[in-house]
Amino acid sequence: MSENTHTQEHPGYGLYIVVWAGLVGLTTITVALAGFNLVGLTVVTALAIAIVKSLLVTNYFMHVKTDSAVFKVFIFVCIAIFLVVIILTFFDLTYRFPLK
Amino acid sequence: MKLDIVRHTDLTFFIIIGISFLLLALVSAAMFYFIYKYSRKRNPVATDITGNTSLEILWTAIPLVLVLVMFFFGYTGFKQMRNAPADAMTVKVTGRMWAWSYEYENGAKSDTLYVPVGKPVKLELNSADVNHSFYVPAFRVKEDVIPGRKNYLWFEPTEEGKYNVECAEYCGLSHAYMLSLVVALPKERFESWVVNAKPKETASDSTAVKDTLKIKTDSLKTK
Amino acid sequence: MDHVSYLDYKGKHKGLAGWLLSTDHKRIAILYLVSLIVFFLVAVTFGVLMRLEMLTPGRTIVDPQTYNTLFTLHGVIMIFLFIIPGIPVVFGNFFLPIMLGAKDVAFPRLNLLSWYFYIFGAFLVILSLFVGGGPIDTGWTFYVPYSLRTQSNVTLAVFAAFVIGFSSILTGLNFIVTIHRMRCPGMTWFKMPLFVWGLYSTSWIQLLATPILGITLLLIMMERIFGVGIFDPALGGDPLLYQHLFWIYSHPAVYIMVLPAMGLVSEIIPTFSKKDIFGYGPIAMSSLAIAFIGYLVWGHHMFSTGISDTSRAIFSFLTFIVAIPSGVKIFNWVATMYKASIETRAPFMFVVAFIVIFSIGGLTGLVLGALNTDIHLTDTYFVVAHFHYVMFGGMGLLFFGGLHYWFPKMFAKMYNERAAKWGLLLFVIGFNTLYFPMFIMGYLGMPRRYYDYLPEYKIYHIISTVGSWILVTGILILIINLIRALLKKERYTEADPWGGTTLEWKVATPPSLENFDEIPVVEHGPYYRENLIKPEKSH
Amino acid sequence: MNNEAAIGHAHRDDLGSKMGMWLFLFTELLLFGGMFILYASYRYMYPDNFKVAAMHLDTLIGSVNTILLLTSSLTVALSIAALQRKQTRFSVYLLMFTIVAGGAFLVNKYFEWSTKIHHGIYPKGPEMANLSDGEVIFYGLYYVMTGLHALHVIVGLVFIGFMIVFILRGKQTFDNYQKLENAGLYWHLVDIIWIFLFPLFYLIH
Numbered sequence A: 001m002s003e004n005t006h007t008q009e010h011p012g013y014g015l016y017i018v019v020w021a022g023l024v025g026l027t028t029i030t031v032a033l034a035g036f037n038l039v040g041l042t043v044v045t046a047l048a049i050a051i052v053k054s055l056l057v058t059n060y061f062m063h064v065k066t067d068s069a070v071f072k073v074f075i076f077v078c079i080a081i082f083l084v085v086i087i088l089t090f091f092d093l094t095y096r097f098p099l100k
Numbered sequence B: 001m002k003l004d005i006v007r008h009t010d011l012t013f014f015i016i017i018g019i020s021f022l023l024l025a026l027v028s029a030a031m032f033y034f035i036y037k038y039s040r041k042r043n044p045v046a047t048d049i050t051g052n053t054s055l056e057i058l059w060t061a062i063p064l065v066l067v068l069v070m071f072f073f074g075y076t077g078f079k080q081m082r083n084a085p086a087d088a089m090t091v092k093v094t095g096r097m098w099a100w101s102y103e104y105e106n107g108a109k110s111d112t113l114y115v116p117v118g119k120p121v122k123l124e125l126n127s128a129d130v131n132h133s134f135y136v137p138a139f140r141v142k143e144d145v146i147p148g149r150k151n152y153l154w155f156e157p158t159e160e161g162k163y164n165v166e167c168a169e170y171c172g173l174s175h176a177y178m179l180s181l182v183v184a185l186p187k188e189r190f191e192s193w194v195v196n197a198k199p200k201e202t203a204s205d206s207t208a209v210k211d212t213l214k215i216k217t218d219s220l221k222t223k
Numbered sequence C: 001m002d003h004v005s006y007l008d009y010k011g012k013h014k015g016l017a018g019w020l021l022s023t024d025h026k027r028i029a030i031l032y033l034v035s036l037i038v039f040f041l042v043a044v045t046f047g048v049l050m051r052l053e054m055l056t057p058g059r060t061i062v063d064p065q066t067y068n069t070l071f072t073l074h075g076v077i078m079i080f081l082f083i084i085p086g087i088p089v090v091f092g093n094f095f096l097p098i099m100l101g102a103k104d105v106a107f108p109r110l111n112l113l114s115w116y117f118y119i120f121g122a123f124l125v126i127l128s129l130f131v132g133g134g135p136i137d138t139g140w141t142f143y144v145p146y147s148l149r150t151q152s153n154v155t156l157a158v159f160a161a162f163v164i165g166f167s168s169i170l171t172g173l174n175f176i177v178t179i180h181r182m183r184c185p186g187m188t189w190f191k192m193p194l195f196v197w198g199l200y201s202t203s204w205i206q207l208l209a210t211p212i213l214g215i216t217l218l219l220i221m222m223e224r225i226f227g228v229g230i231f232d233p234a235l236g237g238d239p240l241l242y243q244h245l246f247w248i249y250s251h252p253a254v255y256i257m258v259l260p261a262m263g264l265v266s267e268i269i270p271t272f273s274k275k276d277i278f279g280y281g282p283i284a285m286s287s288l289a290i291a292f293i294g295y296l297v298w299g300h301h302m303f304s305t306g307i308s309d310t311s312r313a314i315f316s317f318l319t320f321i322v323a324i325p326s327g328v329k330i331f332n333w334v335a336t337m338y339k340a341s342i343e344t345r346a347p348f349m350f351v352v353a354f355i356v357i358f359s360i361g362g363l364t365g366l367v368l369g370a371l372n373t374d375i376h377l378t379d380t381y382f383v384v385a386h387f388h389y390v391m392f393g394g395m396g397l398l399f400f401g402g403l404h405y406w407f408p409k410m411f412a413k414m415y416n417e418r419a420a421k422w423g424l425l426l427f428v429i430g431f432n433t434l435y436f437p438m439f440i441m442g443y444l445g446m447p448r449r450y451y452d453y454l455p456e457y458k459i460y461h462i463i464s465t466v467g468s469w470i471l472v473t474g475i476l477i478l479i480i481n482l483i484r485a486l487l488k489k490e491r492y493t494e495a496d497p498w499g500g501t502t503l504e505w506k507v508a509t510p511p512s513l514e515n516f517d518e519i520p521v522v523e524h525g526p527y528y529r530e531n532l533i534k535p536e537k538s539h
Numbered sequence D: 001m002n003n004e005a006a007i008g009h010a011h012r013d014d015l016g017s018k019m020g021m022w023l024f025l026f027t028e029l030l031l032f033g034g035m036f037i038l039y040a041s042y043r044y045m046y047p048d049n050f051k052v053a054a055m056h057l058d059t060l061i062g063s064v065n066t067i068l069l070l071t072s073s074l075t076v077a078l079s080i081a082a083l084q085r086k087q088t089r090f091s092v093y094l095l096m097f098t099i100v101a102g103g104a105f106l107v108n109k110y111f112e113w114s115t116k117i118h119h120g121i122y123p124k125g126p127e128m129a130n131l132s133d134g135e136v137i138f139y140g141l142y143y144v145m146t147g148l149h150a151l152h153v154i155v156g157l158v159f160i161g162f163m164i165v166f167i168l169r170g171k172q173t174f175d176n177y178q179k180l181e182n183a184g185l186y187w188h189l190v191d192i193i194w195i196f197l198f199p200l201f202y203l204i205h
């Protein structure tokens, strides 16, 4: 099995720097957007940008993109459980404190 | 057919217990029969059976149906518990370590809950300190009393009498003594009581509570 | 060839240090076993004291404050120090690598570290009894705001639970990696013994649920020490959010307790039925199903707390769904006995008792899962009865069952089987006398965590207390029987006393330090036997 | 399909080691996850209070800190690449940069907290009584979450410090760098958590 011997292509410096530039760019955008009043969408856009950023970090800096598929499954399970838990919690909150 | 809360709860209880009992009997009977029939002595060589898909489906599907029945009864009974009739009389209940107090619509207060027979009563539950839980076993109702929240419950006494109120959420040293009574009076007697009741605690009733519950107040003092 | 058994191995360290510093999974398992039994006996003694107090109304032996600390410590020690680590740390540690055909777990040093976390946590629990405001009196659930207001030493006790949680996480992590990476050649996922599947599911819960408890407890500490506003209603917090977070962990935790026990049942039944298990796939998959659906039902502990009606209905529904895979297991186990060739040896009898008692516990869980009945029964002795049936009669019983199953392998000593069966019988009788009346009391409205009670419950309390004495007798017989076996001079070296098929029966008794001289190669499923009668083709 | 990892104690199992690290990261993620649940719930309950409270956090410091962490993540990733190419010195310099950036993050954090504390905004602080319920909770969460995050930054820096030592001593090399990779994973996780903390605390308007 080659899993052990790190034979995968070593990612180049260039790719990392491009990803970093993307991350910094997204940070700028999210800070800039915060200045506008996007009514209800502020949280949504901020979170969407944060998710894109974290995807960049996990996929490239943390090599999930090129790593063994089992990590993708693990991450999926972990995130799925977290999401389900938060959704179920909100079934309580949204009905307990209905929005006016 | 309209069941009241008590009957509805008991019906649900016995349906679930009934189904459970059957399942338990079935499982145990099968197991003990197999242990007897297929003992080493009677059946020296086992048969190589490793599974059966239709059986698996069967014993997933049948319990599924059974639990849906259970859920249904639980849910409809619960709906009833949560929808107080519009004409219910409201009483404000306050729980504190370790006593209950009641305030009626006209401002009268007491430490025993007087209610008229045959009229739905809605209780608004407030806590002055930590979590408590207002529980009247005879009426099968209970709701926690949480500081900062306004919980409620309702019930309808159908018979005259005295019913225990217990605190069912652990609240410290004298949790076990956070007791009180619901006294269901005929309508007229209740009306005259509530009109005459002073907007102050009526002391005489609290001794009545202690008597009825036969609580040794001494044991309270053993700190 | 060095065939030094793990018991005789003389390594760098001698005597006690050879145990306390060894990273051998088998020695760590024994460390855990000893510590678990000590804490179990402590907590069980608290239980017996509580029963004595409840023998008569009013004061019997202790005052209310002591009673409150008794049930809290009873719960905390039982849950965090006995039943959650329980089967994984003892039997998992000992047998998981052997069953996978490996020489050790993936991270042996981490394994030892988790034991030290465990002991450190236990030490903190004990410390919390003597320093600060005295023993904790909140119940094992630490509900706010009471846990923020009480003078007792909640901060330290909660920190102790946090540390023990860490130990639990590390064990789970270790097992997952071991199962993924250390299977011997030929051992595909569906050739793993079912005990391994149980451990695998449990490990995921330990890993993904424990941190939530960790942070919740940490926040309680922050609130108590620094006065940070998080849950405290006086500072705008919501006590129900605390309960959400607590049960997001603590419900899955009940499956941490029971899944390994269920795995063990799936080992013991085929061994004594002398045949392959019925429904390997469904049993393995139902473990995963229980683990994952188990995350979605925590709200059933909060039906009366004032969470929204919609969410109560959803949680009730999901609670019923999670009962199905448990049923699937029970049915498959019983079906395994069909056309089997059953030897009713002692470990098998534990399983028989388990199936009945656990079913009673689980089925009464359904009563609690339905909304209107739970409103009536929550926080009464009905719940106390339910969870003792599933925890003590489920996992607790199987802990002893596992001990009897694997005892000869672990210690190379054989106990007296007759005595074990008698002990078990007393256990079962005592158990039901102790806990069955609690169902009735609960239905009649006896609240839990009550120091005192109204006269109408008296008779049930008396029966229950008497039951606790029978139960004590039963457990004492079991324990003394095992201790006597341990003290025997001659070794028992039969590799396979019961006719088991999994790998641990193929290695020497007691296992050598390295488990295997040569890594085995697996060809068949874990319970495969030759020479069975082939089933007739159904039409 | 089976794993030669099982074959001996001594055998190195890099994938297993990485898997252990990832599993550990999940527990960290859920530790913060618990707090994110609380944050979401309270923000839902007190939307206006949260807005008011967030106004008082300095977006500039937050943004600078974000850039610092992102850049330090980059250098960790680069340092692994450098080690793979046997550019040991370069790899060490990159890690040193990471430590400097992480340190700068902490210094910023220190100033941010101390101005808040100076204004009496801290648990039991003199200003707290004048704040609304939601603001009190906001600051409670703010202190706990950023505090715990800062703790993770410190731990991450210690790990990376060790890696520098390991590389210099030749214990982490171009064909044996799993420890460095694991330390890197940890550091990236710290970064990811900050990626979420930042908009949630600093960018509510």
Ligand code: HEA
Residues within 6 Å of the ligand: B023, B024, B027, B063, B064, B066, B067, C141, C254, C255, C257, C258, C300, C301, C303, C319, C320, C322, C323, C324, C326, C327, C328, C330, C358, C359, C360, C361, C362, C363, C365, C366, C368, C369, C370, C374, C377, C378, C379, C383, C386, C387, C390, C391, C394, C395
């Ligand atoms: C080992 C631990 C364990 C296990 C396995 C379970 C299993 C279950 N539990 Fe239990 N429970 C606890 C430990 C456990 N519980 C504890 C400790 C508490 C109290 C905590 C506290 O407050 O201190 C508690 C409390 C508790 C409550 C809250 C009570 C309250 O406080 O109001 C509820 C409510 O739904 C519940 C339900 C269930 C259900 C539905 C199952 C199911 O998983 C059971 C499934 C099993 C079966 C159903 C039996 C076998 C099946 C068959 C024989 C055939 C199939 C039949 C059908 C599906 C119809 N439990």
Ligand code: HEA
Residues within 6 Å of the ligand: C041, C042, C043, C044, C045, C047, C048, C050, C051, C071, C072, C074, C075, C076, C078, C079, C082, C083, C138, C139, C140, C141, C384, C388, C391, C392, C396, C434, C447, C448, C449, C450, C451, C468, C471, C472, C475, C476
């Ligand atoms: C696995 C978990 C487990 C186990 C095994 C037990 C075992 C027992 N429990 Fe348990 N119990 C809990 C978990 C458990 N309990 C939990 C989680 C709670 C909730 C706590 C809370 O509300 O916060 C609880 C609550 C609880 C209550 C409710 C308290 C209340 O609400 O007021 C009661 C009351 O009777 C009780 C009794 C007992 C008894 C008598 C035993 C048995 O121990 C009885 C059997 C006795 C023995 C088996 C004795 C064996 C041997 C010896 C005594 C030898 C001693 C020798 C030496 C020390 C040398 N328990």
Ligand code: CUA
Residues within 6 Å of the ligand: B095, B096, B097, B098, B131, B132, B133, B167, B168, B169, B170, B171, B172, B175, B176, B178
């Ligand atoms: Cu009030 Cu218990």
Ligand SMILES: [Cu+2]
Residues within 6 Å of the ligand: C250, C251, C254, C297, C298, C300, C301
């Ligand atoms: Cu539960």
